Amino acid sequence: MDDRSFAVAQAMILETKKYWTTKLYPALKEDYQHRASLSDAPPQTVNDVRGLIGGTTDYQVYAWLERHLQRFKYSGRYGLAPYHRERRDNFLAPLTGMTDNENLDVDPDFDQPKYYRAVDIHQHPGGVWSADTAGFEYERGARSTTPMMGGKHRDLHQRFTDLVAEGGTPSRVLDMGCGFGKSTQPFYESFADARIDAIDLSAPCVTLGAYTARQGQAKNTRFRQMSACETDYDDSEFDLVTSTMLIHELPPPQIEQMFDESLRLLQSGGRMVHLDFHELPDVFARFIHYGHGRRNNEPFMEPWAEMDVASVLKEKGFKDVTVKSFAEAEGVDAVNSPVWRFPWTVISAVKP
Known part of the structure; x- marks a missing residue:
């Protein structure tokens, strides 16, 4: 892929994430509060919140975008993983000789924990440890982890x-x-x-x-x-x-x-x-947070x-x-x- 297409695609994903953050989330929260005010008793658990809004269109769109914007960001046609891996040699060139740096200690025989290998946390393809360009991919991805910042x-x-x-x-x-x-x-x-x-x-x-x-x-x-x-x-x-x-x-x-x-x-x-x-x-924040964990591969x-x-x-x-x-x-x-x-x-x- 060319650099311009990558940059434009990632910018579009970020702007959509901002819309998700500042428009969809407040609308979903307002809908929840309205439904909660009409219920016989205030929601006490995550399941109570799910029962109120889990099947609504607002929540389904909110959840779908959260899951798939992250997928597009990392592994889509213009994702971080394919972009950096296509340019592997260019990204790794500055790191030549780093293994001899006294301030770096890397073990080529390091045995990754099973829990770390079992899930692609953050939907990072293969995990943040598997590809030699993964550090660059993670660094670029972190720039839009908190979209409003x-x-x-x-x-x-x-x-x-x-x-x-x-x-x-x-x-x-x-x-x-x-x-x-x-x-x-x-x-x-x-x-x-x-x-x-x-x-x-x-x-x-x-x-x-x-x-x-x-x-x-x-x-x-x-x-x-x-x-x-x-x-x-x-x-x-x-x-x-x-x-x-x-x-x-x-x-x-x-x-x-x-x-x-x-x-x-x-x-x-x-x-x-x-x-x-x-x-x-509150219980609404807990429901949203737990859903984020599932959708972002953070079990x-x-x-x-x-x-x-x-x-x-x-x-x-x-x-x-x-x-x-x-x-x-x-x-x-x-x-x-x-x-x-x-x-x-x-x-x-x-x-x-």
Whole structure:
């Protein structure tokens, strides 16, 4: 495909996603509220909401577009996967020699977890780990994950890093599930004197992350292919363990393992701060969020949202546990948003 056709097609998908976000979602929410006001009792469960609007035309169109816009974005005629894979050599050329970079550690014999291989999360063809261009595909795709933010998507990560900085300046940081390094970059830029390790299951992603860090002359950061559930670091090696949009992609047993590993890795008084999707203000938001998980091939989103994470962390021995909604941009209403948004949540705790 030619570059112009690709760019136009992706722009059309993004504009349609904006319409879905700002027009279809509010109309669906208004219809739900009207139907709920006429019902004998307020809806109490996700199934109650489904019974009210699950069969309506508004919801069917909303759900169809959510599923298929993502499919078109990644694997359609002008999708991210075919575009990047047709140009494989061009995209990979700058990465030549990265395997010899001291700030990159990739294991060619790495055994991917079964849960990670079983589902093409985000509808990414083959998964974000399988193609050597997958890091570039994921990076381009992330630009339209939050359609209303556009070029401000980086601000989300910087806002989170700024929030973390309010609790003190770390000296040894572990970024779990770093992807292609978008979440890591504000940390190595904000904490230039800290030593930062970023880990992810995807070799193409950590390779791109290391390349981007090298281009930014960040010498304090190392990218490694590794599971957040089981690392090779020493006990008490870090004073900050963090992640962004990792937890909801883990099955419940692996979530608990990741929390256990975080506790092991932290120094006494060290902080664990994760940004993810969790706090849902009402049953309608829960219904929408669970549907998103199914349509976007994210099967662990629902059990994670159902988890009483504060109790789990306290039982594991953490203290000062907080679970709070997070505004991803200025002026965002995290409780009653007029447009669709992710339920951004900060989960933080301290090792005694």
